[in-house]
Amino acid sequence: MPNRRQSFIILGCFVISVVFLLAAASKYSTPRVPEPPRPPKYKPNPDWVPPPVKDNFPLLHSAASPDSLPPIPKWNVPIHNAHNTTPLNLPVAPPLFIGFTRTYPLLLQVVTSYITAGWPPSQIYVIENTGVQQSNARGLLSLQNQFFLNHTALTRILGVNVVTTPTLLSFAQMQNFFLSLAYQHDWPYYFWSHMDVVAFSYEGGHGGMTPPYHDPGYKSIYTLALEALQRARNEDSKWGFRFFAYDHLSLVNRDAMEDTGAWDVMVPYYMTDCDMHSRLSMKGWSIKDERAGIITDVASALADLSMLYRVGLEGDVQPEFVDPNPAKPQPPGKKHNKRNEALESERERRGLKIEDRNAEEDDPNWVKWRKLVHTSDLQFQHKHSDRGRNTWQLGQHGGKGEPFYYPAAGLAEAIEVMTETGREIYRRKWGHRDCDLIGGTLLKFDDAWMVRKDWSR
Structure with a gap:
């Protein structure tokens, strides 16, 4: 039997063990009070919010009928069924698709400019x-x-078509939506334009393509576009795309889309x-x-689009344009005026190289057209300053509480994330980071998703 000292030691160990067990049991039996939810950490409010956009075509939005609008310049009035006249003899009138997601003032500008330049409104399809x-x-x-988007103004007054997509599409998806419409309506070819x-038509004449507007044989932008379509069909059995000022206006062959x-x-x-154009070339x-x-890339809209009808351009009046998302005002002495030397060569590609002719300066119609073309060049320079090309997309911030509202800043950021994801998919698809698949690689059409990356870092 244990002596007395050993008994005390055993008893002490037993007591200590019981105390620890009771403490542990107490710890786990006492319910824990959950921590309260942490409050959200909000982003700071922007230090600059652009002013509300304004109606830049009040004459249109107050019009009771198409007759309430001024006539388009008579020399740009399209010939009925021009596509089917000699020497064109095209089987189908090509539609012109213009995709729209946001910034109505710019959409209204591009549609009105095509109409006043001579494109038939019935052949213009705004894709909402x-x-x-x-x-x-x-x-x-x-x-x-x-x-x-004002459906009434576009369809009942301007006379164009509006087709609504079933949901918000990406750029690539919208291009395929154009294609689906071409199948649906049996259009073997179609035009599409950025919004x-x-x-503008070459109203001052251009090279051997067209004389000035007042001379016999003058051709509008629509007539010259149809002639380009005719040449493609007659001279090239495998024509895919035809670009006018890069893809600012494009002509598409449906067969080429199906094949690729x-x-x-x-x-x-x-x-x-880059992916689409490369696959076309590979095939x-x-x-x-x-x-x-003249097709000019812009990020602003004329303050009054009635000037495209040559209204209010008399005398010394110059057209003004408005940025839907102007930059934050700069401190005195600081300017946003970074110029790119490439802009000058870009003018010729846009068809903007126009010789000023003193003999035309007394012609009021030429002067009005020249004012508009000059203003579009200023708009181009404004867009290609140091602010970025797509700032116009963030000009409207209202509409909260309206159906299907989505914050403008959130949409912009989400598209940026999707864009970068798309770049990574492109890199993995072709094993190449840059746009030069043709010329910079030896890749073939069937190499997609079959090759490893060709860069080390």
């Missing part, structure tokens, strides 16, 4: 790619909503054009540059 379902058709959105451009599998929707935005479809008119 907003994701707001029928909200615009029902007039439920306000002008400050980035997705706002952030402004278009159309646009890769896995590359939703930037680099998707032997041609891509060539053409000219039909």
